Structure formats: structure tokens, C-alpha cells
Amino acid sequence: MPFSSLGLSPALQRAVSAKAYSAPTPIQVAAIPAALKGQDVLGSAQTGSGKTAAFALPLLQQLESVPPESPRRVRALVLVPTRELSAQVGEEIRKLAEHLPRSVKVSIVFGGVSINPQMMRLRGGTDIVVATPGRLLDLVDHNALALGGVATLVLDEADRLFDLGFAEELQRILSLLPEKRQNLFFSATFPPAVQALAQTLLRDPVRVEVLPEPQGQPDIVQQAIAVDAGRRTQLLRHLIQQNHWSRVLVFVATKHAAEMVADKLRKARIYAEPFHGELSQGKRTQVLADFKASRLKVVIATDVAARGLDIAQLPVVVNYDLPRSAVDYIHRIGRTGRAGERGIAVSFVSADTEAHFRLIEKRQSLDLPLERIEGFEPLETVAVLAPSMDGAAGEPSTGGIKGKRPSKKDKLRAAAARGQ
Numbered sequence: 369m370p371f372s373s374l375g376l377s378p379a380l381q382r383a384v385s386a387k388a389y390s391a392p393t394p395i396q397v398a399a400i401p402a403a404l405k406g407q408d409v410l411g412s413a414q415t416g417s418g419k420t421a422a423f424a425l426p427l428l429q430q431l432e433s434v435p436p437e438s439p440r441r442v443r444a445l446v447l448v449p450t451r452e453l454s455a456q457v458g459e460e461i462r463k464l465a466e467h468l469p470r471s472v473k474v475s476i477v478f479g480g481v482s483i484n485p486q487m488m489r490l491r492g493g494t495d496i497v498v499a500t501p502g503r504l505l506d507l508v509d510h511n512a513l514a515l516g517g518v519a520t521l522v523l524d525e526a527d528r529l530f531d532l533g534f535a536e537e538l539q540r541i542l543s544l545l546p547e548k549r550q551n552l553f554f555s556a557t558f559p560p561a562v563q564a565l566a567q568t569l570l571r572d573p574v575r576v577e578v579l580p581e582p583q584g585q586p587d588i589v590q591q592a593i594a595v596d597a598g599r600r601t602q603l604l605r606h607l608i609q610q611n612h613w614s615r616v617l618v619f620v621a622t623k624h625a626a627e628m629v630a631d632k633l634r635k636a637r638i639y640a641e642p643f644h645g646e647l648s649q650g651k652r653t654q655v656l657a658d659f660k661a662s663r664l665k666v667v668i669a670t671d672v673a674a675r676g677l678d679i680a681q682l683p684v685v686v687n688y689d690l691p692r693s694a695v696d697y698i699h700r701i702g703r704t705g706r707a708g709e710r711g712i713a714v715s716f717v718s719a720d721t722e723a724h725f726r727l728i729e730k731r732q733s734l735d736l737p738l739e740r741i742e743g744f745e746p747l748e749t750v751a752v753l754a755p756s757m758d759g760a761a762g763e764p765s766t767g768g769i770k771g772k773r774p775s776k777k778d779k780l781r782a783a784a785a786r787g788q
């Protein structure tokens with residue numbers, strides 16, 4: 369189906385041609401006509417499916433039909449969970465907006481940077497705001513913008529925005545919006561609890577669930593490698609060098625681990641940088657820009673990088689630490705295999721995380737063989753599940769047999785001895 373049959377204006381058809389999009393993606397085919405009619409949309413589609421244009425094009429078309437006011441009023445609010453996504457989505461909307469006959473001001477706001485320049489840029493009003501929730505509310509509190517004229521609310525990565533961490537902010541933002549508005553909610557995943565919450569906000573929504581098509585499905589080869597926890601950095605080094613991986617995104621569980629693994633790789637002359645929520649925004653932007661421009665080979669990130677980031681040609685994602693949930697697993701591996709390219713997603717599985725990995729596999733209906741790499745065969749075995757000293761059952765324990773399973777301290781010592 370061509371873009372011309374979706375009901376888009378000539379200007380927006382020029383915009384998609386300029387982006388060299390030859391045909392709409394399935395989510396665009398399903399969501400654009402409904403959104404253009406003013407209906408609410410609940411869209412569930414994999415990352416990399418073209419979700420952004422699926423909501424951006426209808427937003428822009430609606431703006432095309434209303435003359436600019438002076439000062440401009442916020443007509444559309446796009447909420448996103450991370451700063452990077454805010455910049456990425458905002459830039460994509462700006463690119464598409466360049467082709468409209470009237471000027472459209474798209475403001476990108478996120479926390480972690482000084483609020484003053486953002487307030488300055490909002491002077492004279494704005495048409496579209498792409499924002500993370502906390503900073504948006506700060507700007508409202510500073511009277512830098514008002515949300516009473518919002519005609520369309522977009523939630524991108526809606527499942528994350530419905531998370532407890534954002535609940536209070538989201539409630540406050542909703543209370544500032546006109547009750548009568550269009551809602552476009554998009555997410556890669558919509559667990560039942562989130563669906564229920566979304567239903568309370570949506571009016572008679574068109575549900576758009578794009579089942580991955582063979583040619584549209586990300587082409588990701590998933591692998592699980594058994595390795596002792598203390599040898600993961602060495603294995604990572606080995607894999608990067610052996611396979612000549614040009615660009616790798618490695619996920620770890622904590623900021624500390626991100627710093628530590630990056631440090632060790634750098635010592636081994638592999639140029640790696642950490643990426644986590646406690647870095648300054650300037651540093652985060654720099655790391656991403658270097659990674660995207662191939663000036664940086666390896667990024668060691670916490671889950672802050674797992675959502676929405678569109679890094680073209682990212683061939684490999686490694687789960688150094690396993691994700692907490694099956695949903696996080698999808699988000700992480702979705703960073704690779706985007707826009708029709710092939711990707712590899714490798715998960716390191718050690719004795720104490722194997723049960724957790726099997727759970728993720730089960731939720732994902734996967735059945736991956738636990739591969740072994742020569743020279744890195746694991747020596748540790750799963751602990752016997754037995755009541756611990758204080759009686760709490762289910763905790764991995766040595767079962768009172770000294771030496772049966774190394775303690776954390778033992779592992780650290782062993783790692784230190786191996787120069788980890």
C-alpha cells in the first residue's frame with residue numbers, strides 16, 4: 369500500500385518521500401488513517417516498526433489545518449520516558465514538519481540539563497512539545513508553558529510511562545490537559561495491567577496490534593552462552609576480538625558495573641564508554657553521538673539505553689547481566705536488528721542466573737541451547753536450593769557444605785587473581 373492511500377496531505381507525502389520511506393510500515397498503515405479521523409489509538413508494535421512517524425504524521429496534519437496563533441499554543445504533547453527518546457522523537461517530528469507550508473515549532477524538553485535555555489526557547493509559545501514528565505511539570509510550574517490547549521496526547525513507550533515511577537507525574541499532567549482530547553498510546557509491549565489502565569483513559573480506541581511479518585520482523589539471532597560470572601568481561605573481550613564486532617551495546621544491571629566493565633575493556637585497549645542515568649546529560653549525548661558515528665566501539669549501558677533508542681546498524685547487543693524481566697529483554701534486544709538489518713543478541717548465563725534466564729525464555733517462548741565457548745567453559749554449578757541459616761527458603765545456599773559453591777568473596781578473589 370502506498371503512502372498516498374493513507375489520507376496524508378501532499379506536504380506530508382513529500383515529507384515521507386524526502387525521508388526515502390518507500391511504503392508505510394504495518395503500524396503506519398493501521399494507525400495513520402484512524403488517527404487522522406481523530407480517533408483514539410492503542411498501538412502495540414515492536415520497536416523499530418516506524419511508530420514515531422505513525423503518530424507524528426497525523427499530529428502534523430492536524431496542525432496543518434489550523435492557522436498558527438500568536439503566541440503559539442501547545443496543540444500536541446508527546447510524552448516519552450527518557451531524555452534520549454525525547455531528542456530522537458522530537459528530531460524526527462521536526463524533519464517531517466520541514467515540509468509543511470506553515471511553520472511548526474517542535475520543542476524538546478527533558479531533565480538533567482539547565483531549565484533556563486528551555487524556558488527561553490518556549491517564549492512565544494510552541495506547537496508541539498516532546499517531553500519527559502518531570503521536566504514538563506517543572507516548566508509548567510515556572511509558567512513557561514500551559515497545557516490547556518492540547519488537542520492530542522501521545523504516550524510513546526506507554527508501558528514505561530504507566531510504571532509506578534512515573535505514576536504521580538503522569539496523573540498531574542493528565543489533570544492539566546483538556547478532558548476532550550485525542551489520545552494516541554504506543555508501546556512495544558502492553559501487559560494486561562497497562563492495558564487496563566490505558567482503557568480508563570482512552571475513548572473507544574482503535575486497537576492496532578501489528579503482528580510481526582516475516583519480512584518486517586527484526587532479524588535477530590539470539591544466543592545464550594554459559595559462563596562463570598567472574599569471567600564475563602574476559603569472554604566479552606574475546607567475543608569482540610574474535611568476531612571483529614564493530615559496534616556493541618552491552619547491558620549491565622548497575623551504574624557501577626557499567627563503569628567497571630568499560631574501565632576493564634579500555635585497559636585491554638578496547639574503546640568502551642559507560643552509559644547510565646547518573647552521567648551528565650552532556651556526557652550521555654556525547655557517548656551516543658560517538659557511538660552512532662562509530663568513533664566508539666563499545667557502550668556499556670544500564671537499562672536507561674534499552675528503550676526506544678534508534679542506533680542504525682547496531683549489529684550486536686550483549687546481556688552481560690540478564691534483564692530483570694522478559695519485557696526488558698525484548699526492549700534490550702530490540703536495539704539491534706532494526707530497519708531490516710540482521711542483529712545478534714547474546715546473553716551471558718551463569719550458574720546463579722540460569723533459572724532466571726529459563727523464565728525469560730519461557731515467557732518469550734524461546735528454547736535456546738546454552739552454548740559453551742572453548743576456554744570459557746563454566747566451572748560453577750547451580751547451588752542446591754535449601755533453607756538458609758535464618759530459615760528463608762529458596763535462597764541459593766551452600767547447603768552448609770563449605771567449598772561446594774564459591775561465595776561472593778571467593779568469586780571476587782578468583783576474579784582478581786585472573787586480572788578481571
Ligand code: AMP
Pocket residue numbers: 388389390391392393396414415416417418419420421676678707
Ligand atoms: P521507530 O519505530 O519510530 O523508532 O522507527 C524505526 C526506524 O524506521 C527509524 O529509523 C525510522 O526513520 C524508520 N522508518 C519509519 N517509517 C519508515 C518507513 N515507512 N519506511 C522505512 N523506514 C521507516
